[in-house]
Structures are given as structure tokens and as C-alpha cells.
Amino acid sequence: MAKPLTIGVDVRDIKVAKTGTRTYLIEICREFKKLESETVKFKFLDTSLPIYGGGNKLLKWVGHFQYQFWKQISLPLKAWTNKCDVVFCTDNFVPIIHLGYTTVPVFHDAFFFENPENYGRLWLWLYMKTALPAAKRSPVIVTPTAYSKQRIHHFTGIAANKLVVVTEGAPVSIGNQNNDLKLLNLPVESRQYILHAGSFFKRKNLPALIAAFAKLKADGFGDLKLVLAGPTPVNKAENDYHEVINAINDYQLGDAVILTGYLPDEHLQILYKHALLYAFPSINEGFGLPVLEAFRNGVPVVVANNTCLPEVGGDAVLTFDPFNIEAIAAAMKEVLLDDILKKEMITKGHQQLKKFTWAGAAEQLVEIFKNAANCS
Numbered sequence: 047m048a049k050p051l052t053i054g055v056d057v058r059d060i061k062v063a064k065t066g067t068r069t070y071l072i073e074i075c076r077e078f079k080k081l082e083s084e085t086v087k088f089k090f091l092d093t094s095l096p097i098y099g100g101g102n103k104l105l106k107w108v109g110h111f112q113y114q115f116w117k118q119i120s121l122p123l124k125a126w127t128n129k130c131d132v133v134f135c136t137d138n139f140v141p142i143i144h145l146g147y148t149t150v151p152v153f154h155d156a157f158f159f160e161n162p163e164n165y166g167r168l169w170l171w172l173y174m175k176t177a178l179p180a181a182k183r184s185p186v187i188v189t190p191t192a193y194s195k196q197r198i199h200h201f202t203g204i205a206a207n208k209l210v211v212v213t214e215g216a217p218v219s220i221g222n223q224n225n226d227l228k229l230l231n232l233p234v235e236s237r238q239y240i241l242h243a244g245s246f247f248k249r250k251n252l253p254a255l256i257a258a259f260a261k262l263k264a265d266g267f268g269d270l271k272l273v274l275a276g277p278t279p280v281n282k283a284e285n286d287y288h289e290v291i292n293a294i295n296d297y298q299l300g301d302a303v304i305l306t307g308y309l310p311d312e313h314l315q316i317l318y319k320h321a322l323l324y325a326f327p328s329i330n331e332g333f334g335l336p337v338l339e340a341f342r343n344g345v346p347v348v349v350a351n352n353t354c355l356p357e358v359g360g361d362a363v364l365t366f367d368p369f370n371i372e373a374i375a376a377a378m379k380e381v382l383l384d385d386i387l388k389k390e391m392i393t394k395g396h397q398q399l400k401k402f403t404w405a406g407a408a409e410q411l412v413e414i415f416k417n418a419a420n421c422s
Contacts, residue, residue, distance in 0.1 A: 050087045053078075053415050054130035054147070056121055057090045059137045061097050066214075066244075066335040067154065069311075071136045073215055077408030086412060089128040091121060110168055114176065117141055131419045134411070138173070142180040148418050150411075151181050152188045153209075155332025157249070159201035164248060164284045178202065185421040186414055188212050190333040193354035212411060215404030216338045227320045230313055232273070232304055234320075239271040239304070240378065241321035241345070243314060243336050244328075246278050248286045251327040251350070251368050253293040258327075258374035260297035265379065270302070275317055277308035318343040323381055326355060327368045334358045338402055341395035346388050348377040360401075362394035 055078065059071055078088045093116050098109040117139045125133045126145040133140060133149045138158075140149035158165060158173050165173075181187050181202075187209050189195045195209045227236055240259065244250055252274060259272045278287045294303045309317070318324075324340035326349040334355050340347045341362065349355040350368035359365075366377040381388055 048085075050083075050085050051132070051416060051419055052087045052089060052128065052130045053412075054089045054091050054121075054125040054128060054133045056117075056133065056135040056137070056140075057092050058097075058116060058121075061092075063137070066333065067137060069217070069335060070152075070154075070214055073218060073404040074136070074408055074411070076218075077215075077404045078412075080405075081408055081412055089125075089130055091124045091128070091133075093120060106166075107168065110172065113139075114172060118143070118176065132415045134415065138181075139177045140180045140184060142176060142183065144183070148421065149180065149184045150186055150188060150414060150418050151177075151184055152190075153181065153194070153198050154190055155194050155330070156197035156201050157330065157332070160197070160330060161249065164281070166281065185418045186210050188411070188414065190214050191354040191357050193357055194332045210414060212407050212414070213402050214333050214335060214338075215407050216399045216402045217335065217342050218404065225316050225319050227316055230306070230309075230316060232306065233301075234271050234273060234304060236320040237322045238269060239273045239321060240323045240325050241273050241275065241317055241340075242325055242327075243275045243317070243339070245276045246274075246287045246290055247284050248289075249328055249330040250286065251329050252286060253289045254368060254371060254374060255325055255327045256290065256293040256297060256299065256303060257371045258325075258378065259303070260299060261371065261375040262378060262382075263299070263302060265375070267379075267382065270322075270382075271304060272299075272302060273304045273306065273317060273321070275306040275309055275314060315343070318345060321345045323348065323378060325374070325378060326350060327366075327374055328353070328355070329368050331355055337363065338399055341399040344392050344395070346381050346391040347395065348374075348381060358402075360394070360398045362391055362398040364391070 098105045118141055122141045122143055122145050125147050130147045133147050136152040138153055140151040162170055189209050189211055190213055192211055195211055199206045199209055279285045318339055324345045324347045328350055331353050337347055337358050348364045349359050351365035356365055364377050366373040
């Protein structure tokens with residue numbers, strides 16, 4: 047009997063990531079386990095060492111070293127001892143050395159190239175010296191949208207036919223969890239708030255959303271609230287928390303804008319389920335998983351008219367210019383005032399959601415792994 051194709055999946059990032067990249071890894075691993083057979087086996091490779099996630103500069107440098115040691119030494123050795131044919135990493139970085147295996151990375155976006163000022167010099171240097179050369183050694187690079195593929199090709203010069211689009215899946219229902227909004231102990235009522243979920247990165251454009259929300263309040267939506275659910279990035283260069291606080295204070299919205307901080311998935315689901323509208327004013331995204339999350343929970347969505355967001359949202363979303371406060375406010379107001387439009391958007395959202403499945407993504411990835419192994 048022929049040896050099964052053995053795929054090593056780097057799952058270390060589950061311990062570190064808190065947003066979309068963590069969801070990606072968890073969901074794709076869940077589907078991989080369903081696809082195991084006599085011909086395809088998965089090895090989920092992890093580190094046993096603790097991972098530092100704080101802001102101390104010295105310890106962050108130690109963390110960078112640990113990360114690179116994992117990627118370039120420990121992971122290759124684990125893959126070799128597990129007789130892996132392919133090593134799959136969902137966080138940009140794959141091993142440069144190949145010990146009897148080939149590698150397949152996921153590049154979710156081109157942020158490193160588009161906004162280098164948002165990253166530390168060490169991290170950028172490591173990216174250019176390890177992630178990029180390693181990716182160029184890989185037979186294929188996975189990316190989640192046509193937009194991301196185009197941008198990565200533009201900045202890296204990697205051949206377009208080497209970049210393969212595998213869309214992310216729709217969020218998976220957590221189950222019969224208690225959906226009572228009171229569990230969150232937040233000063234909000236069902237269908238009385240606009241929601242945004244995600245880390246407070248500068249590219250999320252949250253001060254502009256707050257300014258547009260202030261305009262809505264002034265236009266007669268006095269009881270409406272804005273919920274910003276998400277953690278504060280550790281990296282100061284990417285962190286927009288202080289600008290968010292300043293915007294709230296400038297518009298005197300202290301009681302109307304709710305900052306939840308990081309929430310576990312089951313609590314975030316409650317917020318989605320009770321939201322009146324989801325607003326996504328980001329100026330740069332690689333995929334935009336919250337769009338699908340809102341669709342699944344029957345929430346109408348307004349998004350920026352740039353990057354991948356119109357691609358993911360299709361005809362189920364209303365778009366706006368994220369650099370125009372009036373336009374953001376007008377899009378939200380249009381949905382809030384038109385019940386027919388709202389229902390139409392929810393229906394179209396459910397239809398658009400069917401195009402994105404983790405099962406389909408996993409099946410497509412397995413075919414990519416088979417081809418990659420044959421190329422090695």
C-alpha cells in the first residue's frame with residue numbers, strides 16, 4: 047500500500063492570534079480532520095514553549111527569536127520526524143529549509159508592503175529575510191481574495207500563477223449558546239446599536255466611523271449606540287486606541303460608544319445576533335471575515351468601497367467612501383431608515399454566505415497539497 051500524503055500543519059498561531067487569522071486556523075484544522083483517510087494524513091505541529099504576548103520591548107525581542115527558532119529549526123525538525131510531505135503555515139512564514147518536504151504558506155494580505163510604518167523594524171527585516179524568500183521557494187502561495195492576490199503579486203513580483211485564491215469559509219455556528227444580551231453586562235439593548243468587531247488597528251479607520259456615528263446622532267438617532275468590540279494591538283505602530291478615545295471625547299460620545307475589549311467567540315456571537323447594523327469602514331483588508339459573520343447572523347452590512355470588501359460582500363452590502371464622513375453616515379442612515387432595503391440586504395447576505403465554506407476551502411487546499419508534493 048502506498049504511503050499516505052502527510053501534511054504538517056503549523057498550529058502554533060492558535061496560541062497567539064486573537065482575530066481572523068486564529069479563526070482561519072481553527073476552522074481549517076477542524077475540516078482537515080474530517081478529510082483524513084488512508085491516502086491523506088494530517089500532523090498538527092505545535093510548540094510546547096510558552097509564548098510571550100505582552101508589550102515589554104526586551105521580551106518582545108526574545109519572542110521574535112523564539113518565533114524564528116520555531117519556524118526555521120523546531121518546525122522543520124518536527125515535520126521531518128513526522129515524515130511530512132508538505133508543511134502548511136497560515137501566518138505568512140514557512141521554513142526556508144526543506145527536509146524532505148515542500149511548503150505552502152498563506153499570505154492573507156499585502157499589509158507588510160502597503161503600510162510598513164505600522165510594523166517594527168525587526169519584524170519587517172525578519173519578514174523580508176525569511177518569510178519572503180521561503181515563500182518564493184514554495185511551489186504555491188495561498189491567498190484569500192483576488193484583490194490580495196493582485197496586491198501580493200504587485201509588491202513581491204511573485205508570478206500570478208503561483209498565487210492561488212482559496213476563499214475563507216463562513217463562520218461556523220457555535221451551537222445552542224445562550225444568546226441573552228444581558229450576559230455581556232453592556233449598556234445596550236437589542237437592535238439599538240451599530241456594531242464593529244476587530245482589533246483597533248489604524249487601518250480599521252475607527253475614528254472616521256465614530257465621526258460618522260456622531261453625525262447620525264445629530265440627525266435624529268439619539269438613542270442609537272455604537273459598539274466597538276475588539277482588543278488593542280500590542281504593537282504601538284499599529285495601535286489606534288488613543289485616536290479612538292480622542293474621537294469619542296471630541297464628539298462627546300462617552301455614553302454612546304461602548305468599548306468591549308477582547309471578547310471570546312461565544313460572547314461576540316451574542317453581539318452580532320442583536321446588532322441593528324454592521325459597519326466596516328476599513329481602508330485595507332485582505333478578506334474581511336466579519337462581513338460573513340454579520341451575514342450569518344442576519345445583520346445588514348455597510349462596507350468601505352475599497353480593497354477586497356466589495357468582492358466579499360457582493361450585492362449584499364452597501365458601500366461608501368471610507369475617507370468621506372458624510373458618505374459613511376449616509377450609507378448607515380439609508381439602511382436604518384429603509385426596512386425594505388434592510389430585509390433585502392439580509393436575504394442577499396444569506397445567499398452570498400453560501401459561496402464561502404470551510405469544507406470547500408479545505409478540499410481545495412488538499413488538492414493544492416497533492417500538486418505541491420508532486421512538484422517537490
